[in-house]
Every structure is written in C-alpha cells, then in structure tokens.
Amino acid sequence: MxxxxxxxxxxxxxxxxxxxxNQLDHRRRNLPEHAEIARLDAEARTAVDEHAQAEAAVGDIDRDIARQEREIDQVRQRAARDQSRLDAGTGTAKDLANLQHELGSLARRQSELEDVELELMERRETAQAAVDALTARLEEVNSVRAAATERRDKALEEIGNEEALAKGAREKQVGELxxxxxxxxxxxxxxxxxxxxxxxxxxxxxxxxxxxxxxxxxxxxxxxxxxxxxxxxxxxxxxxxxxxx
Structure with a gap:
C-alpha cells in the first residue's frame, strides 16, 4: 500500500x-472507588441483616416481658382478691388457712416472675445496645459510601470530559486519512x-x-x-x- x-x-x-x-476506558473501569463502593455495599447488606436480626431479638424480648407482666398482673390480682377475702374473715378456719397458704405461694410466684422480668429487661438493654451499635455502623457505612460515590462521580465526569476532547480530536484526525x-x-x-x-x-x-x-x-x-x-x-x-x- x-x-x-x-x-x-x-x-x-x-x-x-x-x-x-484506551487509557481513559481503563481508568473508568478500574477506579478504586468501584471496589470501595462494592465493599461498602456488601458491608451495608451485612449490617442491615444483622440490624434486622438484632431488632427481631429486641421484639422477642419485648413480647416475653409483656407476657411476664401479664402473668405478674394476674398473680397480683389474685393475691389482692385473696387478701380481700382474708381481711373480710369470711369462711371457715380451714378456708382462711388455705387463703394464707395461697397468698404465700402467690408472693413467691410473683417474686419469681419479677426476677425473670428483671433478667429479661437486662437482656433487652443489651439487645438494644446491639441495635444502636448496628444503627451507628450502618449510618457510618452509608456516609463513607456517599463520599466514595461523590469521588467516583467526580472522577467519571473528569474522564468523560477528557474522553469527549479525545473523541473530538479523533474525528478530525480520521477525516485527514x-x-x-x-x-x-x-x-x-x-x-x-x-x-x-x-x-x-x-x-x-x-x-x-x-x-x-x-x-x-x-x-x-x-x-x-x-x-x-x-x-x-x-x-x-x-x-x-x-x-x-
């Protein structure tokens, strides 16, 4: 030729x-922010899953506490009724003795239930702290991701501008061949x-x-x-x- x-x-x-x-295309595909954002997305997904599990754990404990409170309330109500009957002095001596015995049993039962409730409340405090920590972690990940996304978008814009200039030059160069x-x-x-x-x-x-x-x-x-x-x-x-x- x-x-x-x-x-x-x-x-x-x-x-x-x-x-x-070619170099601009390579830069675009290999920006460090791409890998950073992908890593942060994976970290965010893990944090979201763990956050949901932690919230579910708090919800489970809340239901257990509510159940304990209902049982304690039932015991209190029954004890109040028995005490009222005992104070009224109605019934036989055996009936009154049985009431005394039942009040003692109810008091022990209430104490046991309140101990369990206290333990549940302590567990809830720990579980809520885990939720709060995961919330803070997720907020931090999202903040870092937003900064990385901003840097990526700025870099892509700069690459796009350089690419537009190069393509304009290429069009002119091609026309001369x-x-x-x-x-x-x-x-x-x-x-x-x-x-x-x-x-x-x-x-x-x-x-x-x-x-x-x-x-x-x-x-x-x-x-x-x-x-x-x-x-x-x-x-x-x-x-x-x-x-x-």
Whole structure:
C-alpha cells in the first residue's frame, strides 16, 4: 500500500489519541472507588441483616416481658382478691388457712416472675445496645459510601470530559486519512491495541523488537510512500526523523 509520508505520520497522532481513549476506558473501569463502593455495599447488606436480626431479638424480648407482666398482673390480682377475702374473715378456719397458704405461694410466684422480668429487661438493654451499635455502623457505612460515590462521580465526569476532547480530536484526525489507510489501521487495531508506531533507533515502536539486518535493508530501500509493516507484530511502521534509517 502507498500513502504520503505526511499521512503516515498522521497515523501516529491517531494512535496516540486511541491509546489515550484506551487509557481513559481503563481508568473508568478500574477506579478504586468501584471496589470501595462494592465493599461498602456488601458491608451495608451485612449490617442491615444483622440490624434486622438484632431488632427481631429486641421484639422477642419485648413480647416475653409483656407476657411476664401479664402473668405478674394476674398473680397480683389474685393475691389482692385473696387478701380481700382474708381481711373480710369470711369462711371457715380451714378456708382462711388455705387463703394464707395461697397468698404465700402467690408472693413467691410473683417474686419469681419479677426476677425473670428483671433478667429479661437486662437482656433487652443489651439487645438494644446491639441495635444502636448496628444503627451507628450502618449510618457510618452509608456516609463513607456517599463520599466514595461523590469521588467516583467526580472522577467519571473528569474522564468523560477528557474522553469527549479525545473523541473530538479523533474525528478530525480520521477525516485527514484516506479510506484505504484508515481501513488498514482499523483492521490492525482489532487485533492489537497498537496499530501504528514510529521506528526508533532501528526498533519497531509497537513491539520494541530491533529490526534485523534484512529488515533494515528492506526499510531503507522502500520508497518513502510505502506503508511498511513490522514482520514481528504486523503493526504499521512509520518512518520519522528519529528512525535512524
């Protein structure tokens, strides 16, 4: 293929732009905030699950406390009725003795129930502290995630702006190339990220391999408008003042 040497050198500008676009895409996909946000999302999901479990535990204890309070209230009411009957002195001596015995049993039962209720209330305090700690943890995770999201969005905006400039430059550069040369360049780029590179110090700028003696001879004898391909990587080799050939 033939192409004006100036047009061949324009390929280097296009390659530089395409390399920039590749680097921007790599930056976009590998922003550290992506991994940080993913980690925070996982941490938040765990905290939400643990928070729900902790709240459920508090709810279970609350129901147990409510049940204890109902039982204590029932015992108190029964004791009050028995005490009222005892104070009234109605009934036989045996009935009154039975009332005395039952009041003692009810007092012991009430004490046992109140001990259990006190233990439940202590457990509830511990369980509520766990809920509060998880609430604070979740708020902190959400706050850190919001900051990471802000940094990510700012970085993405900057990358987008740079990408827009590069794409604008590329559109102009493409318009300055012949269809045939551009088609060859694009074909090579589908196989390798570097489709065109200058020859520097008798080395291919794409694969960095030094040209053999036969390759150097071929390049030196080739017309200036000949589009040269590297024997190793098949990229377009562009001759410049730094080529040493």
């Amino acid at each position: 033939k192409a004006d040497p100036k047009e061949q050198r324009r390929l280097l500008d296009l390659q530089l732009t395409d390399t920039t676009l 012949s269809d045939a040369l551009l088609a060859l360049y694009d074909k090579i780029r589908r196989q390798s990220p570097i489709a065109a590179a200058p020859i520097r110090g008798r080395r291919c700028g794409a694969c960095r391999i030094e040209l053999s003696a036969g390759e150097v001879d071929r390049v030196q004898k080739a017309p200036r408008d000949e589009v040269l391909r590297c024997e190793e990587c098949r990229s377009i080799m562009v001759r410049t003042e730094e080529s040493g050939l």
